[in-house]
Amino acid sequence: MRTSIVLFLFFLSFRGFAQLDEVIYQPTFEFNQGVYLTFDEFKNNQPSITQGLQRKGESILIYDDSLKEYFPLNPDRVWGYSTGRGIYISAEGDFNRLITIGAFSHFAAYVKTISYRIDPYGFQSPMESQTLVQFLLNFDNGKVFTFSAKNAEPIFQKDPSLWNEYKKYKGKKEERLFIFLRKYNERYPIYFPIN
Template identity: 25%
Template sequence: MKQSLFIFLLLGAINNAFAQIGHTIYDTHQYNKGLYKSFEEFRNNEPSETGNIVIKGKTTAAQFYLLSPATELVAVGNDGKEHKIKKYWGYCDGTNLYVRDNGLQKIEEVGYYCLYQVRAITASTPNAATGGMVFSNTPPAVVSKKVINLVTGNFYDLTLYNMKKFILPQDSALIREFYQDPRNKERLVYYIQKFNQRNTPNW
């Protein structure tokens, strides 16, 4: 009798654990729409704020001259008025996931390391010959790749140094392959994707 009760309780605990895991952003097939105010809300697929929230783009001029991020989140009230949302970690529109990093950046891959890229337009250096005025065309956006560790919540620039120091050491076979690859600096995304295929987050 006691053994049957123990097995019953054990199975219940296992089922509960699997149910919790199934709700994480890693395991789900359905992202919940809304605002993530923290990394934990993002990881658990539990946005704490919903409603009429939209992403609005900034003009290139605003990004260039005012150093504004490319996008911002806006809540639209019942009266149709827009209110800028200032404090949040990320957002989901029900299909795509976004992280706040110089505006909203779309997460391209969800895995042990979530991959995204940041596009930012930087200001040009004033020209002394023109009295500090800038006449050149707006420069192209600078693009950099980043990753988020889904276990710790840490952000890393996708660089050769961070791959060697922080990201790949958890997979001894893969880091050996990385060191032996003469083109590893050109294939950082490939190694992130391969790491994600080989490793599952340990909650």
């Protein structure tokens, strides 16, 4: 028993030392401004590109030194960018703000779908439409997946008391997902390095 307590205190103090250069994420956290080429750059709050950026309306422009001109930042070539307070992730050919940041971050993106209809002459003609889809970003591995009960419930099941609360909740199903995502993120905070 005594050995168990000593080991527990040792690991607890080790985590305490590891946190000297990290801070728990809070909504007031200031991210470094710039462009993240990868998820790991976001996770470490270390954007690769910090100079030559300009915001114009909803667009981010990046300066091309060789051409001496600003060009729109291509979402397909980067992971995302930071404005300091806001994080924008590249998804579905556009940048989408992380609405909730935590162990599982939430964002919404318009997903384009193409369907075909038969015109009066018997030819197929494509019809493009957009649907707003809710997504989650896993802070551990950077994977993105749709935010649905099917995908979120296994996350909530990892915490038995949270899962019991979730099952007993009597409100609207959509509302329930957002409430318990917030509760999960509060119980399992994430850390960012202090730069």
